[in-house]
Every structure is written in structure tokens, then in C-alpha cells.
Amino acid sequence: MVAAALPGVRRVEHVMGMPIVIDLRDEGASDGMLDRAFDEFRAVDARFSTYKDDSEITRINRGELALADAHADVRAIxxxxxxxxxxxxxFFDVGAASPEALDPSGLVKGWSVDRVAALLSAQGLRDFAVSAGGDVVTRGRARPDDCWRVGIQHPTISEAVAKVVAGTDLAIATSGTYARGHHIVDPHTGRPPVGVLSVTITGPSLATADAYATAAFAMGTNGPAWTARLKGYEAMTILADERVLLTPGFPGADA
Amino acid sequence: MRRPLTIILTMLALTVTSGNALAAAMAPKAALKKIIVAKKTFTGSLGQADRWGNVQVTIVVTKTTTVTGTKKVAKRHIDSIKVPVFPDHTGRSQYISENALPLLIQEALKAQSTHIYIISGATYTSDAFAQSLQAAITREKAW
Structure with a gap:
């Protein structure tokens, strides 16, 4: 028996300091589409990176570029x-770490994935997934007979998947300890939250889901109550005692 | 370096005749049903975990092929997901036995009727985990 080849094209590249997965499942998807999508991530990085000397964010922080003269995307972010x-x-405060220097990286990651997903849709693609450092957007189906299935990594056991979320059009962001290489801290105390291991948020925008996940994680054990009041976004919080709290509409393993 | 594909259990073929012995003897040959169960381990690429070294994901997959006459139906299921190379904070590699995994994971594996296509996670190592798991799953698809 010959196994059917996976439809479409896919690639992993390291951009913005993290692996980015673009998986296009439409029959007509091409390497050129992958090239353009990765070019877009690199263009975002060139404009927003705090590690690049000539990015707009770095120039704003050095006082060389007035906010009013910055690119419309920079001002919007x-x-x-x-x-x-x-x-x-x-609780989501990009200025908390260093009040003198802007660092919108916490929002740029999800925003860039939303943007690339919109570009891919505008090119007529219907079935794809884009992931930047574990924050995921899916569209359409993974296979003609199957929707997308996203495994949410267990916060402490690296080999384990804590939950599976199935669906077609999903945006899923997870925050936990060591996100982006440093502890997420409660901006009000400067200390890492206690009692919570990870927060996963799903909803229409990955940028917003990511910011909510960061904020809810920083809130510690007060996070779940806050997530219960979000409009259009659902949350899963894994507490330190391994209790898992889900908002009523959190998607499950069956689409 | 281990070989990317390791067959951990050689193919086990069972021939099951339908009904009791008499019925089986009477039944035409076309009614014979053959079930082939195979287990295979797929290892993903070595994912870079930035600060803490490398992560390599292995999945164990069971493929059940049911042959009725000329009709073949194959079902594949991921039994377990493991990270054989995982650096902890002190730089030592560690294994976590599957027995110690909480119930939650068992539920996730049970709920997974077919495949996990992509991983959402928060940590540096999760990026490598996702990358390596992605590679392992892609290899499994071609089996």
C-alpha cells in the first residue's frame, strides 16, 4: 500500500529569534508562496526588532525617530x-521591563502571524497553519478528510501534550514560565506569578490571544476569573497542583 | 547517531477466521479476515532549544491493517510521544517515565482520534519540541 503524500508544501525557518512553521495544505501551494510569507516575517523583524541597530523601534528608543514619523504599523502596534x-x-505591559525603552515584541509575534495568515488567505489559500514559537493560527483543513488538531504542550512535562484542540479556523497562544527566554512577571510586583503553570487562550486574533495569555499568566491564581469574563476568547489555565480550569467555550478534541 | 527509523516490534500477523470452527470450515475463502498489527517508532529532527541544548522527539505509532479479501483498511494511532534528548536546567539529560505522566496526558492521547498536526507551547524547549514533533509526524505520514 502506498501512503498518500501530504498535500501542499511546508517549511521551518528561524526568524525573530524563534522557529516559524508555515504549512500550506492547498494543492496549488508553492515554494514561492512560502518564500513570500517568510519574507514578510523578516520585514516585520527588520522594522520591529529591538536587536537590530536600524529597526524603527531601536531608532525610536535612541531618539532618532519621532513616533509621529514612524511607519503606520509601528504606530498601530x-x-x-x-x-x-x-x-x-x-498585566500586559510592554513597558514594565524597561520604562525608557519600547519593546512591543510581546505583541509583534502574534500580530505578524495574523498578518501572514491574512496574506496567505488573500492569495486564495484556504488550508494552512502558521506557528511562531508555539503560537498558532490555522485555516481550513489539515487534510481533505480532517480538520486541524493542535496539541497544547504540557507546562512541566516536555514530552507530553496536555490537551488537543481541533477545529478549522483557530488562533491559539500559550504563555508559561520561561516564555521567550525570561520569566513573565507580574508588572505590579516585578515577581513571577505563583500557583499557575500555563495559560492558553483561543480566539479570533492571535495578537490579542497572546497578550491575554501573557496577562492572565501574570495574574497568577486570579487569572482564571479574569479570563472567564473575556468576550470572544476562551481560556485554559493549568494550575501548579495540575488542576486544569477551562472557560465553557474552550474548544475540545472533537471539531 | 541513532537511525531515524527503528522497528521496535517486528510485524505480528494474526489470521482470524470468522465464526466457529465449523462455520469457518464452511465459509468461502473471501470471508477470511486478516488483521496485521505493527508498531513503529519515528524520530523527529534534532530541534535546537536555544539555551539548553537539543530536543529530539520520538513517537510510537501502531498501524492496524485489516484485510478482507482484496480490501485493505489501515488505521494509525500515536501511542506515545517522548523526548529522548531533553536537557534540564542543570544541563543533564533526563528521561521521564510514562508511568509518572498525569491522567491529563492519557486523556489527550485518548482524545486524539487521528493526528496532532501542530503544537502550541510557551517555552524555549517547546519550540524545539514542536519542530522535532513536526518532523516525526511528517515521517509517520509517509509510512
Missing amino acids: LARCDSLRSETRG
Whole structure:
């Protein structure tokens, strides 16, 4: 018996300091489409990276570029960071680590995945997944006979999947200890939260889901109550005692 | 370096006749049903875990092929997901036995009727985990 080849094309590249997976499942998907999608991630990185000397964010931080003269995307991202800070009662605060230097990286990752997904859809692609460092957007189906199935990594046992989420159009972000190489801290205390291992948020926008996941994780054991009131977004919180708290609409393993 | 594919259990073929012995003797040959159960281990690529070294994911897959006459139906199921190379915070490699895994994981494996296509996670090592698991799953698809 000959196993059917996986439809489409897929590739992993390291951009923005993390592996990015683009998996296109449409029959007409090409390497050129992958090239353009990765070019878009690199363009976002060139504009927003705090590690690049000539990025707009670095130039704003050095006082060489006025905010009013920055690219519209830069202004939109920084404005969204502000609105998310108030939405999350200050728990998503990109200025908390260093008040003198802007670092919107916490929002840029999810935003860039949303953007690339929109570009792929605009090219007529229907079935694909994009993941940046474990934050995932899916569209359509993984196979003609199967929807997408996303495994959520167990927060402490690296070999284990804690839950499986199935669906067609999903955006899933997970925050936990050591996200992006450092502890997420409660901006109000400067300390890592206690009592919670990870928070996963699903909803229409990955940028927003990611910011909510960061905020809810920083809230510690107060996070689940806050996530219960979110509109259009669902949450799974894994507590330190391995209790798992789900909002009523959190997607399951059956689409 | 281990070989990417290791057959951990050689193919086990069972021939099952339908009904009791008499019925089986009377039944035409076309009614013979053959069930072939095979287990195979697939190892993903070595994922870079940035600060802490490398992560390599192995999945164990059971393929059940039911042959009725000329009709073949294959069902594949991921039995377990393991990271044989996982650096802990002190730099030592560690294994975590499957017996110690909480019930949650068992539920996740049970709920997974076919495949996990992609992983969402928070940590540096999860990136490598996702990368390596992705590679292991892609290899399993071609089996």
C-alpha cells in the first residue's frame, strides 16, 4: 500500500529569534508562496526588532525617530499595546521591563502571524497553519478528510501534550514560565506569578490571544476569573497542583 | 547517531477466521479476515532549544491493517510521544517515565482520534519540541 503524500508544501525557518512553521495544505501551494510569507516575517523583524541597530523601534528608543514619523504599523502596534494594557488592568505591559525603552515584541509575534495568515488567505489559500514559537493560527483543513488538531504542550512535562484542540479556523497562544527566554512577571510586583503553570487562550486574533495569555499568566491564581469574563476568547489555565480550569467555550478534541 | 527509523516490534500477523470452527470450515475463502498489527517508532529532527541544548522527539505509532479479501483498511494511532534528548536546567539529560505522566496526558492521547498536526507551547524547549514533533509526524505520514 502506498501512503498518500501530504498535500501542499511546508517549511521551518528561524526568524525573530524563534522557529516559524508555515504549512500550506492547498494543492496549488508553492515554494514561492512560502518564500513570500517568510519574507514578510523578516520585514516585520527588520522594522520591529529591538536587536537590530536600524529597526524603527531601536531608532525610536535612541531618539532618532519621532513616533509621529514612524511607519503606520509601528504606530498601530504601539497604540494596541496601550489599549491592551488598560484592557488587562496593567498585566500586559510592554513597558514594565524597561520604562525608557519600547519593546512591543510581546505583541509583534502574534500580530505578524495574523498578518501572514491574512496574506496567505488573500492569495486564495484556504488550508494552512502558521506557528511562531508555539503560537498558532490555522485555516481550513489539515487534510481533505480532517480538520486541524493542535496539541497544547504540557507546562512541566516536555514530552507530553496536555490537551488537543481541533477545529478549522483557530488562533491559539500559550504563555508559561520561561516564555521567550525570561520569566513573565507580574508588572505590579516585578515577581513571577505563583500557583499557575500555563495559560492558553483561543480566539479570533492571535495578537490579542497572546497578550491575554501573557496577562492572565501574570495574574497568577486570579487569572482564571479574569479570563472567564473575556468576550470572544476562551481560556485554559493549568494550575501548579495540575488542576486544569477551562472557560465553557474552550474548544475540545472533537471539531 | 541513532537511525531515524527503528522497528521496535517486528510485524505480528494474526489470521482470524470468522465464526466457529465449523462455520469457518464452511465459509468461502473471501470471508477470511486478516488483521496485521505493527508498531513503529519515528524520530523527529534534532530541534535546537536555544539555551539548553537539543530536543529530539520520538513517537510510537501502531498501524492496524485489516484485510478482507482484496480490501485493505489501515488505521494509525500515536501511542506515545517522548523526548529522548531533553536537557534540564542543570544541563543533564533526563528521561521521564510514562508511568509518572498525569491522567491529563492519557486523556489527550485518548482524545486524539487521528493526528496532532501542530503544537502550541510557551517555552524555549517547546519550540524545539514542536519542530522535532513536526518532523516525526511528517515521517509517520509517509509510512
